[in-house]
Amino acid sequence: MLSLQRRAMLAGSAGLLAAPSIARAQPVKPRLTAISQWSAGSDGAAITALGKKFEERGGVWQHSPVPGFTTDMMNKLRAQIMSGDPPACSQLKGPEIAAWSKIAPTVDLDAIVAAAGYEKVVSPDLARLHKPGGKWAALPLQVYRTNALYLSKRALDRAKADKLPTTWAEFNALAEKMKSGGVAHPVANGGARPDDGQKFEAALAGISPTAYRAAIMQLDAKALNGPEVRAAFAQVRKIADWMDPNTAAQHYSTHLAPFIAGDMGMMIQGGWAQGVLLNAGFKLDDFIIAPGPTDNGKPVFLLNADAFIFWQRKEADLQAGQKLMAELVMDPAIQTMYSQITGSIPVRSDVDLSGPGWSDGQRETASTLKGAIAADQAVLSLAHNMAQENGMTAAMIDVITEFVKNRAITPEQGAKRLAEAVEGAR
Amino acid sequence: MTARSALAGSRRLAEYLVIWVPLLLSAGHVVLFTAWTTWMSFTPSTLLPVNGWVGWRNYTSVLGTRNWQIAFDNLLLFGAGFVILTALTGLLLAILLDQRMRGENLLRSIFLYPMAVSFVVTGTVWSWLLNPGMGIQKLVNDWGWTGFRFDWLIDRDMAIWTIVIAGIWQSSGFAMALFLAGLRSVDGDLIKAAQIDGAGPIRTYTRVILPTLWPIAVAVLVILLQFAIKTFDLVRALTGGGPGLATQLPALVVYDFMFQRGHIGRGSAAAVLMLLTLLFVLVPYGGWKIYQQRRAARG
Numbered sequence: 125m126l127s128l129q130r131r132a133m134l135a136g137s138a139g140l141l142a143a144p145s146i147a148r149a150q151p152v153k154p155r156l157t158a159i160s161q162w163s164a165g166s167d168g169a170a171i172t173a174l175g176k177k178f179e180e181r182g183g184v185w186q187h188s189p190v191p192g193f194t195t196d197m198m199n200k201l202r203a204q205i206m207s208g209d210p211p212a213c214s215q216l217k218g219p220e221i222a223a224w225s226k227i228a229p230t231v232d233l234d235a236i237v238a239a240a241g242y243e244k245v246v247s248p249d250l251a252r253l254h255k256p257g258g259k260w261a262a263l264p265l266q267v268y269r270t271n272a273l274y275l276s277k278r279a280l281d282r283a284k285a286d287k288l289p290t291t292w293a294e295f296n297a298l299a300e301k302m303k304s305g306g307v308a309h310p311v312a313n314g315g316a317r318p319d320d321g322q323k324f325e326a327a328l329a330g331i332s333p334t335a336y337r338a339a340i341m342q343l344d345a346k347a348l349n350g351p352e353v354r355a356a357f358a359q360v361r362k363i364a365d366w367m368d369p370n371t372a373a374q375h376y377s378t379h380l381a382p383f384i385a386g387d388m389g390m391m392i393q394g395g396w397a398q399g400v401l402l403n404a405g406f407k408l409d410d411f412i413i414a415p416g417p418t419d420n421g422k423p424v425f426l427l428n429a430d431a432f433i434f435w436q437r438k439e440a441d442l443q444a445g446q447k448l449m450a451e452l453v454m455d456p457a458i459q460t461m462y463s464q465i466t467g468s469i470p471v472r473s474d475v476d477l478s479g480p481g482w483s484d485g486q487r488e489t490a491s492t493l494k495g496a497i498a499a500d501q502a503v504l505s506l507a508h509n510m511a512q513e514n515g516m517t518a519a520m521i522d523v524i525t526e527f528v529k530n531r532a533i534t535p536e537q538g539a540k541r542l543a544e545a546v547e548g549a550r
Numbered sequence: 551m552t553a554r555s556a557l558a559g560s561r562r563l564a565e566y567l568v569i570w571v572p573l574l575l576s577a578g579h580v581v582l583f584t585a586w587t588t589w590m591s592f593t594p595s596t597l598l599p600v601n602g603w604v605g606w607r608n609y610t611s612v613l614g615t616r617n618w619q620i621a622f623d624n625l626l627l628f629g630a631g632f633v634i635l636t637a638l639t640g641l642l643l644a645i646l647l648d649q650r651m652r653g654e655n656l657l658r659s660i661f662l663y664p665m666a667v668s669f670v671v672t673g674t675v676w677s678w679l680l681n682p683g684m685g686i687q688k689l690v691n692d693w694g695w696t697g698f699r700f701d702w703l704i705d706r707d708m709a710i711w712t713i714v715i716a717g718i719w720q721s722s723g724f725a726m727a728l729f730l731a732g733l734r735s736v737d738g739d740l741i742k743a744a745q746i747d748g749a750g751p752i753r754t755y756t757r758v759i760l761p762t763l764w765p766i767a768v769a770v771l772v773i774l775l776q777f778a779i780k781t782f783d784l785v786r787a788l789t790g791g792g793p794g795l796a797t798q799l800p801a802l803v804v805y806d807f808m809f810q811r812g813h814i815g816r817g818s819a820a821a822v823l824m825l826l827t828l829l830f831v832l833v834p835y836g837g838w839k840i841y842q843q844r845r846a847a848r849g
Contacts (some may be wrong), residue, residue: 372790
């Protein structure tokens with residue numbers, strides 16, 4: 125074993141010595157093999173634009189999108205890793221970065237990140253996720269807020285509301301006013317699991333970001349059994365009662381038309397909903413994007429970030445491609461281009477969003493993120509797989525989705541079941 | 551050795567040569583993968599398959615989850631409902647079609663046609679039809695019967711029956727085709743004899759024709775039951791496993807553990823449990839077949 129390691133090290137150092145001479149003799153054309161689930165819509169357009177930039181810099185762009193759910197992309201990634209042929213770069217996010225970096229070697233990006241000064245402009249919670257074992261292995265590309273509050277202007281008119289809700293009490297009061305003003309369903313909602321999860325995380329983080337951090341991110345048993353979690357379940361029950369009971373398994377986007385028409389009042393959604401609304405032909409004047417309710421007066425931001433992870437490859441052209449890709453992903457101009465297509469905000473906190481390519485919603489999102497980081501109230505989204513590994517997330521969402529669909533479960537029982545599910549999945 | 555037996559011997563050799571390739575492939579596909587999945591169910595595999603031994607831990611943890619318990623209860627309900635009702639619908643359609651009516655070919659094609667539609671399409675279309683906000687309930691409400699309720703899709707206790715409905719629509723044509731073939735193969739003399747003895751049409755069916763359909767009925771039930779046990783795409787498209795977890799089925803749980811939760815070990819354990827359920831059906835059926843053959847050989 126020892127001799128083998130020594131031999132490998134010798135070979136490695138010989139390769140290192142040889143590398144510059146090879147590079148001089150034959151300049152390699154950077155090439156990148158990449159897989160992601162982004163194939164269509166604004167996501168597809170954004171990654172295609174990124175590929176164009178890669179090609180402009182002299183690279184060969186080989187992106188193979190795997191359309192469908194994130195799991196389909198992961199299955200392809202798993203198959204490629206098992207056959208010893210991982211892509212040079214793939215989409216991956218949250219704690220899955222640490223989990224997957226254990227099963228195949230990743231590229232050490234520390235030098236490139238340091239050269240770009242990237243660490244200084246990324247929020248610490250986010251940076252930690254991309255540094256399994258303390259070394260940068262993946263790079264976040266764009267940030268979404270999952271507790272954005274979308275309000276229908278027509279529904280606000282019907283409720284004769286003159287003020288946007290900032291706390292959960294005001295949210296509840298507005299929903300009641302909407303109901304009595306003739307809005308059929310004050311809350312628009314999809315029937316998928318993340319939809320239910322998003323209601324819960326927005327409730328708990330808005331009630332107490334500290335409790336959210338302890339219960340959901342650190343799985344602290346005391347916090348899980350604490351009063352804030354019960355209060356969050358109680359708030360979710362209220363939200364569920366204002367939703368259209370006929371939603372079944374429909375996608376949230378089926379309710380966008382009644383939402384704009386004022387038959388549904390509010391949506392708790394991520395920044396992507398702005399892109400979907402505009403894509404569906406609605407105008408920015410039809411709706412308002414506001415920060416999610418927060419009971420302590422300071423902004424709360426539920427973070428969701430897409431990222432690329434880089435897998436070790438021996439080929440010189442792929443290594444050059446990885447370096448070029450890493451530089452592009454961290455580039456403020458590229459992040460601007462990307463976010464302007466998808467409706468997200470840049471990961472870099474130093475990008476200026478006052479230009480014409482940004483919407484008011486995006487500007488407000490970015491300033492809320494700054495405020496939330498300053499107040500230590502930027503937390504990681506559970507429903508979008510940022511807070512826990514997929515197994516734990518699924519066990520927790522099971523409880524939440526059952527609670528939303530079953531009025532017979534009390535908030536106390538919901539909190540108890542959540543704590544049990546966490547114990548069971550540990 | 552006579553020339554004749556030599557010829558028979560070489561023919562047998564050729565038969566073996568022809569059969570061993572598919573035999574090896576089937577063995578590889580069925581036996582090896584089953585053995586491998588079974589092995590995986592005893593390993594600590596998470597994102598990637600790894601070797602190791604954790605004993606029954608994956609099984610106890612799968613059996614302890616609510617998802618599996620709900621899925622298994624649902625399988626019993628759905629399996630019984632789907633198999634019995636589909637077979638009965640198919641039998642009824644077959645008997646009606648058996649009345650030598652005009653347009654039989656057209657009707658047979660219509661009833662058989664859902665079989666050609668994939669379960670995903672069936673599920674999606676029925677999810678619209680059964681949605682109380684836009685499907686059958688809304689239609690009847692708009693006609694004036696405002697009190698009419700048909701909201702099983704969003705009712706946790708009844709949602710599993712929406713999958714039964716869609717499944718019946720999809721598969722009863724198939725059962726009908728098999729039963730119809732059986733009805734047509736009943737000896738005409740037998741029916742005539744019954745008629746001469748003065749049996750009416752209902753009596754002729756219940757006493758003379760249906761008893762001869764017994765072997766076909768068993769085949770239909772077994773085929774439908776293995777449809778039921780492996781059902782996945784229909785639920786995915788129709789209810790997404792919801793409301794909440796109300797329409798989970800074992801195949802969904804296997805997929806969920808393996809690919810969503812990154813737990814190949816537990817997913818494999820759930821898959822092996824599914825296989826055992828299937829064996830629970832197939833082994834008695836196989837035994838019954840052998841018993842039938844022995845009796846036929848003796849008789």
